Amino acid sequence: WNQWFFLRMLEKGIAYRANSPVNWCPSCQTVLANEQAEGGICWRCKSAVEQRDMEQWFLRITAYQDQLLDDMARLKHWPDRVLVQQRNWVGKSHGAEVDFPVEGLDSIRVFTTRVDTIYGATFMVLAPEHPMVDPALEGTADAAERKAAIGRLRAQDRRARLEGRVEKEGVFTGRYATNPYNGQKIPIWVGNFVLTGYGTGAIMSVPAHDQRDFEFARKYDLDVRVVIQPEGPPLDGASLKEAYGGEGRLVNSGPFDGLPSKEAIPEMATHAEKEGFGKATTTYRLKDWLISRQRYWGTPIPVVYCEKDGVVPVPDDELPVVLPPDAPFTGEGGNPLEKVPAFIDATCPKCGGKARRETDTMDTFVDSSWYFYRYLSPHKDDGAVDAEAVKYWFPIDLYVGGIEHAILHLVYSRFWTKMMRDIGVIDLDEPVVRLFPQGMVHKDGEVMSKSKGNTIAPDDVIARYGADTLRLYILFAAPPELPMEWSESGIEGPHRFLLRVWRLIDRHAEALAGQAPEPIPADLPPPARDLRRKVHQTIARVTRDIEERIQLNTAVAALMELVNEIYRLEEQVSTGKGRPALREALETVLLLLNPFTPHVCEEMWAGLGHSQGLVRARWPVVDEEAAREDEIELAVQVNGKVRGRIKVARDADEETVRARALEEVADQVQGKTVVKVLVIPGRLVSAVVK
RNA sequence: GCGGAAGUGGCGGAACGGCAGACGCGCACGGCUUAGGCCCGUGUGCCCGAAAGGGCGUGGGGGUUCGACUCCCUCCUUCCGCACCA
Numbered sequence: 001w002n003q004w005f006f007l008r009m010l011e012k013g014i015a016y017r018a019n020s021p022v023n024w025c026p027s028c029q030t031v032l033a034n035e036q037a038e039g040g041i042c043w044r045c046k047s048a049v050e051q052r053d054m055e056q057w058f059l060r061i062t063a064y065q066d067q068l069l070d071d072m073a074r075l076k077h078w079p080d081r082v083l084v085q086q087r088n089w090v091g092k093s094h095g096a097e098v099d100f101p102v103e104g105l106d107s108i109r110v111f112t113t114r115v116d117t118i119y120g121a122t123f124m125v126l127a128p129e130h131p132m133v134d135p136a137l138e139g140t141a142d143a144a145e146r147k148a149a150i151g152r153l154r155a156q157d158r159r160a161r162l163e164g165r166v167e168k169e170g171v172f173t174g175r176y177a178t179n180p181y182n183g184q185k186i187p188i189w190v191g192n193f194v195l196t197g198y199g200t201g202a203i204m205s206v207p208a209h210d211q212r213d214f215e216f217a218r219k220y221d222l223d224v225r226v227v228i229q230p231e232g233p234p235l236d237g238a239s240l241k242e243a244y245g246g247e248g249r250l251v252n253s254g255p256f257d258g259l260p261s262k263e264a265i266p267e268m269a270t271h272a273e274k275e276g277f278g279k280a281t282t283t284y285r286l287k288d289w290l291i292s293r294q295r296y297w298g299t300p301i302p303v304v305y306c307e308k309d310g311v312v313p314v315p316d317d318e319l320p321v322v323l324p325p326d327a328p329f330t331g332e333g334g335n336p337l338e339k340v341p342a343f344i345d346a347t348c349p350k351c352g353g354k355a356r357r358e359t360d361t362m363d364t365f366v367d368s369s370w371y372f373y374r375y376l377s378p379h380k381d382d383g384a385v386d387a388e389a390v391k392y393w394f395p396i397d398l399y400v401g402g403i404e405h406a407i408l409h410l411v412y413s414r415f416w417t418k419m420m421r422d423i424g425v426i427d428l429d430e431p432v433v434r435l436f437p438q439g440m441v442h443k444d445g446e447v448m449s450k451s452k453g454n455t456i457a458p459d460d461v462i463a464r465y466g467a468d469t470l471r472l473y474i475l476f477a478a479p480p481e482l483p484m485e486w487s488e489s490g491i492e493g494p495h496r497f498l499l500r501v502w503r504l505i506d507r508h509a510e511a512l513a514g515q516a517p518e519p520i521p522a523d524l525p526p527p528a529r530d531l532r533r534k535v536h537q538t539i540a541r542v543t544r545d546i547e548e549r550i551q552l553n554t555a556v557a558a559l560m561e562l563v564n565e566i567y568r569l570e571e572q573v574s575t576g577k578g579r580p581a582l583r584e585a586l587e588t589v590l591l592l593l594n595p596f597t598p599h600v601c602e603e604m605w606a607g608l609g610h611s612q613g614l615v616r617a618r619w620p621v622v623d624e625e626a627a628r629e630d631e632i633e634l635a636v637q638v639n640g641k642v643r644g645r646i647k648v649a650r651d652a653d654e655e656t657v658r659a660r661a662l663e664e665v666a667d668q669v670q671g672k673t674v675v676k677v678l679v680i681p682g683r684l685v686s687a688v689v690k
Numbered sequence: 691g692c693g694g695a696a697g698u699g700g701c702g703g704a705a706c707g708g709c710a711g712a713c714g715c716g717c718a719c720g721g722c723u724u725a726g727g728c729c730c731g732u733g734u735g736c737c738c739g740a741a742a743g744g745g746c747g748u749g750g751g752g753g754u755u756c757g758a759c760u761c762c763c764u765c766c767u768u769c770c771g772c773a774c775c776a
Contacts, residue, residue, distance in 0.1 A: 081694045081771075088693075088772055095776080112776060125776090168774075193774040203776045211691090212774055285775065406771080445769090476714070477702060482695085483769085490702055493714040496729095503729090554704065557713035564713090567730095635709040640757050642709050678756055683708050688756050 001374070001384040002299040002366050003319050008423045010303075010313055014060045017311060022290060024052040029333040030294045031056060033363060034287045036408070043408075056292040057301055057360060061415045065090050065286050067429075068414055077434035082406045089407045091285025096269040097200065098278035100124060100177035102188070105135055108177055111199030111283055114209065115272070116264035119253040120227035121204040122217065124177050125170065125191040128154040130201045133173070133190055140174030153192045168193050168216050179204075180277040181268075182254060191216065199283050207243065208235070214243035227252050228261055289412065291363045294335040296327050298361025306348035306355040315349050321357070335359050368409055369416035372396065372431070387426055396432045403437040410435070436550055439483040441474075448486060456486060468597035469495045475596055476556040497560055498600060501593070504566060505586055505604040508574065513609030518580045528578030529626075531569045535585045536627035538562040539620045542592045552596075559593055583608075591620050635684040636661045638668045646685075654679045661685035 009015035023037035024030075027047040031054065036043040061068075069090050072083050095113035102108055108124065126133055128150055137143045137150075149171040170191040177188050186204075193212060194203055207217035207224045217224055224237035230248035247261045256264050272278030292301065300321040302314040314321055324343040327336035337343055337359040348355040370385075376393055377386040401409070410432075417431040440447050443454045461470050472494040478484040524532065538558050545555035566585050573582045587608065594601040594614050605614035629650055634657065636644040644664040648657055657679050662669065665687065672689040679685050 079694090084693055085771060091775065093775070110776080114776080191774095193776095195775065198775045205776085210776070212776075215774095283775085403770085479703080485702085487702080490715050493702095497714085499728090553702095554713080557704075560713055633709085637708080637757070640755095645709075676756070680708060680757095684757090686708080686756050 002362055003302040003314070003321060004316065004384055005370075005420075005423075006299075006302060006362070007313050007316065007319075009059060009419065012423060014063065014419060015057060016060065017055060017057050019053060019055045020058075021051050022054050022056055023049040024054070025049050029335075031290060031292055033290045033365075056290055058288040058290050059415075061289045061411075062284065062286055064415050064418050065092070065284050067418055068286075068411065071414070071430055074430060075432075075435070078432075079435065079437060082403075082410065082435060082437065085406045086411055089286065089411060092282060093284070094280070094282050095199075096265075096272060096278055097281045098180065098204070098272055100179060100186075100204070101277075102132075102136070102175060102177045105175075106132070107277075108132055108188070108202050109200045110202045110204045111281070112204055114206070114261075114265070115268045115278075116250060116253075116256075116259075116261045117206040117209045117227055118179065118181050118204060118268065119250075119256075120206040120208050120225045121179055121186060122207060122223035122225055123187045123189055123205045125189045125194050125203050125205055125216070126173075127194040127196040127201040128190055128192060129196040130190070130194075132202070136173040136175045136188055142174070146171055146173065150190050153190065168212065168219065170216060170220060172220075180272070180275070187222075189220075197287070198285065208237055208240060209243050209245055211243040211245065214240070225252065289363075289415075291366060292360040293363055294359075295361055296323065296329070296336045298364065299366065300337075301358045301360050301362060303358045304346040304348060304355040305358070306351060306353060308353055309348055309350045312348055312350050312355065318349070323361075337361070365408060365412050369412040370420070372399075373420075373426075383425075385420070385425060390426050390428065394426075394428055395430055398434045398436060399432040400436045400438060402440055404440070406437065436481070438480045439478065441486050442483050443486045445485075447483075461488065461491070465491060465495050466498075466600070468600045469498055472498065472556060472596050475552045477553070479551055479553050481550075494556075497563065498597060500567070501563055501589060502600065502604065504563065504570070505590070505607060507570075508582065508586060509604075509607040509609075512583055512586070513607065517583060520580045520584065521577055523577070524581060525572075525576070525578050527569045527572035528581035531565065531573055531578070531581050531585055532623075532626045533629065534562055534565045535581075535588050536623050539588060539592065540622045540627060543619070543622070546595070555592075556596060559589065559596075562589060562592075588620050590614060591617060632682060634661070634682075636664050637684060637686040638665050638689060640686070643668045654681070657685060662687065 006015055023032040023034065025032055025037070025042040025045065025047060026049075027045045028042060031052075032042060032049060037049045041047070042049055069087065069092060072078075072087065075083060093113055095111055096115040097109055097111050098115065098118065099107040099109050108126070110124065112118070126136075133150060134147075137147055140146070153169060153171065168191065170189045173188045173190060175188045176185040178185055189205075193216070194201065203213075205213040205216065205222075206227070207213040207222065208226045209228055214224065216222070224240055226235040226237050226240075226244075227250060228244065228246075228248040229235060229251045230244065230246055235244055250256045250259045250261060250264050253259075253264075256268060259267065266280065269278070269280035273280070300323060302319060302321045304312050304314065306312050324337070324340045327340050327343075329336055330339075344357050344359065346355045346357040347353070373385040373390060373394075376389040380386055413431055417426070417428055420426045421428055442448060443456065446452060446454065448455050458467075458470055465473075469491065473491045474484070476494055477490060520532070538561070541558040542555045545551045545558065562585075566582075566589070570582070572578065573585075587605075590601045590605050590608075591614070594605075594617075598615070602614045605617070610617075631647055632650055633645055633647050635642045636646060644661075646657075646660045646664050648660060658677055661679075662674070662677065669687065669689055675688040675690055677685065677687045
């Protein structure tokens with residue numbers, strides 16, 4: 001069905017093939033999407049990636065960039081940190097494009113967010129890879145020397161970037177461009193700090209108002225001209241210590257002098273458009289999704305290349321294109337599919353002539369982008385997804401996953417959902433209502449992972465304590481959204497707790513298993529009533545901690561409290577009228593604990609005489625009446641400090657509570673004026689005295 | 691630099707604006723044991739005090755409130771993400 005989707009996207013122009021510079025991982029022998037090559041490092045093997053020009057398949061995710069941004073407003077139950085990361089990833093930025101004419105050559109287009117500073121542009125910088133670099137050098141003095149220096153910049157750029165910090169360096173091309181606003185000629189430089197993939201790959205440099213330009217200008221002794229004047233003493237280009245990047249009024253800017261910079265930006269963009277040398281524009285950081293992979297394992301991309309008809313999609317009724325079972329894995333690298341003639345040799349569906357089958361396979365993130373839709377109907381063979389089922393089950397109420405998926409998987413999935421909507425498969429804009437990224441396990445301060453080699457095999461812990469203990473320990477040790485530092489020092493606690501539960505059940509199993517359950521009598525003795533109260537309060541707490549708060553550590557703590565309470569009251573309720581409450585308490589412990597430690601719980605459940613599995617049992621329901629406190633303890637504050645406690649009936653009226661409270665703190669109040677007394681029902685009493 | 695999260699006992703961590711430290715680890719004492727372990731019980735924020743009791747306490751400072759770990763401002767520290775994005 002990946003192939004089916006691919007063909008639909010091909011029809012819609014969302015999937016396309018293009019020759020473009022791509023990230024190539026020499027170690028994995030495959031290309032990577034930009035997101036997977038962050039910082040020039042392969043996400044899978046962590047080795048340095050190279051740039052190559054290749055014909056590859058892309059998905060036009062950029063057609064969805066505004067939707068991806070705008071629909072974030074609806075993701076109210078997604079954590080901020082994820083939304084922020086996605087917003088930065090799309091990287092929308094408003095500005096203007098301006099063309100700077102160059103004598104004898106094509107003009108050079110720059111992108112700027114601060115067109116209001118354009119009268120302060122004293123030079124221009126091109127990315128080393130900019131297509132105008134070589135033409136600009138042509139015919140200038142010392143061209144060969146400059147070319148060599150730029151060549152060094154190109155080579156140095158990438159390697160140095162991997163280390164993070166790069167000294168700003170540049171080479172003058174020997175040519176000049178003309179600022180279309182004021183006709184001034186400014187030198188064209190090539191600089192290693194200008195990125196080829198963002199904006200137009202060329203910038204106008206305004207050293208007075210941009211820190212990077214400022215440093216570059218000081219290093220190469222270029223002019224610094226102030227054109228934005230903030231409140232206060234006039235700025236002076238020659239003596240500036242750093243760039244002024246804020247707002248102000250325009251100066252030295254011809255007809256725009258005096259305008260506030262905020263107003264100047266749209267006005268000057270309009271001016272450029274009127275004069276035909278520029279316009280207001282928006283740029284994005286997001287690039288189209290490169291899905292071609294030179295690997296065997298992956299969904300084959302369903303097209304063939306015909307000498308006569310070019311790129312021809314495989315017809316729907318011939319899908320799926322299946323991987324050959326006999327591809328040679330030589331370990332030499334490269335795509336094994338290229339060595340399987342039976343796979344490569346194809347017939348053109350259009351003309352019936354000879355064709356060559358595409359050997360690229362799809363990025364695995366394609367699969368993960370929509371697997372959850374397929375879960376609803378895994379065996380469906382007349383369509384990719386069951387639209388009716390999707391209508392019923394989607395959007396997903398709660399999606400739990402590692403924070404490492406904040407951008408890759410979660411952006412692709414959102415895109416895929418919108419794409420499926422646009423090709424008419426589903427009627428849905430966003431796949432997930434509530435996102436809960438759990439914290440990752442750390443060891444020695446860093447994320448535990450295979451690539452870091454600091455993983456702990458659970459086998460030893462399981463051998464010593466059992467899998468249930470390990471589960472319980474992990475869930476108990478930290479709240480799920482925060483990272484958990486791995487340490488075994490606390491594992492004894494959950495282990496002892498499970499042993500305590502086991503002994504408790506074991507003591508009563510025989511008696512309870514041999515006896516039919518009795519109804520809870522209306523006249524329970526007080527200890528049994530206390531026990532039932534704790535039982536039902538615990539049901540409420542654990543249910544809420546799991547369902548609403550997703551705070552599993554406190555759910556476990558609540559269960560520990562309940563078991564402690566059962567130990568305290570055990571003797572008093574194990575005989576006579578209290579017995580039904582004991583059975584209820586023990587069974588409730590197992591029902592609530594079951595999601596955390598299913599194996600031992602199932603065993604104990606059987607021990608209590610149940611023939612049907614615990615896994616089939618219903619989640620317990622709170623008996624509000626039983627959970628209610630008859631008597632409550634209130635703190636009594638005097639001027640904000642707790643000075644006493646009183647016990648009152650749950651439904652005691654305010655006057656009674658007030659009187660009892662003042663009596664309790666009489667010695668504190670004596671000789672002072674009681675200004676007011678607040679009674680917060682069920683919480684405390686607060687007296688203000690002077 | 692920008693953005694996010696976090697700062698609470700010896701440790702992991704609890705606490706709808708309402709009794710700070712639940713629960714657990716560790717530690718101390720007692721019981722059970724020939725002994726040790728397991729187990730059971732009690733205690734355990736800091737300071738003064740024999741005790742009763744009192745004082746101080748949630749990174750620092752300020753504010754709102756009868757009342758602040760919680761809300762607001764500000765500063766400091768740590769972790770995470772992004773980053774020559776023009």
